[in-house]
Amino acid sequence: MILLDGKALSEKIKEEVKVEVAELVEEKQITPGLAVILVGNDAASATYVASKAKSCKNAGIYSVVHEMPESITQEELLETIARMNENPKLDGILVQLPLPKHIDTTVVLEAIDPLKDVDGFHPYNVGRMVSNLDAFLPATPFGVMRMFEEYGIEVSGKNVVVIGSSDIVGKPMASLLINAKATVTVCNSRTKDLAFFTKAADIVVIAVGVPHLLKADMIKDGAIVIDVGINRLDTGKLTGDADFEDCKNKCSHITPVPGGVGPMTIGMLLKNTIKAAKLREKREKK
Template structure:
């Protein structure tokens, strides 16, 4: 069993990004800028935003966080996004999800300029990604694809089971794997027999937010398991969606939690923002 070390890979990619930022400053006098919109007081969302701000600082980006009360109207959020769409110093715009119930999330995401949609959630970028065209790709699935690449894991012809069908992770993950010529099965909350699908897969990718969902008897010997789940349990520790201790005994490769996919997600956000800044020249 080999651990896929997302933290080490993320640090390596961030070093490359830092070099590109220095080059962009020297040659074009451009500093990549990321703006984050956060609505309400959700502790997990604020923790993620703080991590993103620190990562921006580390690689030399300009970043700004727009903190808004959960009583804010949809029109006010749209107004702020439109302002950032027009700001030449902002190359990437990210709206931290989830938003309060009175806000139409789809409408908010559609207001973001597709050229600044560094989360890859705008319908324009989703369409381009599905058809295999250059686009901004959602950060978590993109990070997983970079992991496969870094560890020389060939996806062509592999049977891959994606557990979870969210717009943020499951659906884009399946599209990227399909574009890499894998045979993809997507399972979700209404799937009748999850084990029947996961146990015959060469690769299992899971991201549903259910601690320990994937058990030892649900994966075959030598499988590759990518655990996207991040769950804080009663004792305060972070665990994934996979029963790591037991499942890891059967795997050829597996990602740990923490230290697996998580660091790659933030690093892909940085990479997308750099790409947006370079494309804006």
Template sequence: MLIDGKGISVKRLAALKEEIATSGCVPCLATVIVGADPASQMYVRMKHKACDDVGVTSVGVELPEDATTEEVVAAVAHLNDDPSVHGILVQLPLPKQIDTEAVIEAVSPAKDVDGFHPENVGALFSGRPRFVPCTPGGIMTLLAEYAIPTAGARAVVVGRSVDVGRPMAALLINADATVTVCHSRTKNLEDEMKAADILVSAIGKARFVTKDMVKPGAVVIDVGINYDDDGKLCGDVDFDAVADVASAITPVPGGVGPMTIATLMENTFAAAKRQIC
């Protein structure tokens, strides 16, 4: 079974657009981008387009490549104080001279629609999430939409990043899965992966997950966005080979990616409802 993230995102965004239109609540998302990295600029444009599509207003703050931590924090503080802004997204990664953690912590937890503020991370790990990081949140939506059971399932998350791996593990635990988190120091990594009923790969290595690493019948979620030696976009999973043994699998592109933006829009509306509706 192909897990169609694009199709699910279109459905959910259409429903969200209708809900916003009938709510009398007009959410506003502010983005902050530092520098001119083409990939980051493209992602920000996609987020603003999604806002336009569903009836969320948006504003963009652009800072130069050589901006200081203090300048970025000041820009975030201004957005925190602006009652017309309900959600704030700082596009990552930031240039090396900037203290990323200081910037994340500067975002008001009430406007942290990325779900990265320590207060929101703590709420997630305590089983009382407020804003869930968008990629893991989108994955949980896909599992629910395709009626893939998590309770009692053996889930393996490959990757321990703070934006995907760790919150993904927390969400799966909250959904009653038995969770193992693997990383670069994991011993017998292939054995751990092959034990998974649900395998989530978020390591950023092109086609790293091969057919012999996947248990027959497993659900495989590919978070990776990579380019192979020929410059072709691909995920962490060797899709064609793994599709032969998996019971369900996400493609790249068209799997997890669209759900990340859909979840961002849902988080922004949720933030606005808490603040003004």
């Protein structure tokens, strides 16, 4: 069994980004900039945003965290995004999800300039991704694809089951795998006899937020398990959607939780920010 070490790979990606930032600053006089909007005081979101800000600083990316109270109106939030769209120092804009219930997430995400949509959630980028055109890709699925590449895992022609159909992971993950010529089945919480599908899969990507849903008797020998889930048990321990201890001896490759897919998300977000800065440089040259 090979452990897919997302933590180590993420550090490698961050070093790549650091080099690219230095080159942009020296050769193009451009410092990439990322703005993160944090609404409310959700502890998990605040921790994640702080980690993003730290990673930006370490890579030499200019970053700003715009904290807003949970009582903020949708109009005020949209006005803030509009100002960020016009700010030439900001290459990427990211709205930390989830948003309070009184705010329409779709309207907010659509308000972000598609050329600054480093989260890859704007319909413009989603459409281009599905059409296999150049686009900003959602960071978590993007990270999984980079992991496949790093570990020499060929997905073309493989049977892949994606468990979960969210806009953030499941749907874009399926699209990227289809673009890579995999045979993809998407399952969700209403799928009857989930094991019927997973037992036939060469690769299982699970992202549903249900601790230990995937068991060893649901996968075939030599399967590859990519666990995107992260759940906190009553004991305080973090665990994935796959039962790691149960599955590990039956897999050829598996991601741990924590330390697997999670760290890749920030690494690929930084990659998207660099991409946005390079696109800005090209536009300014015209």
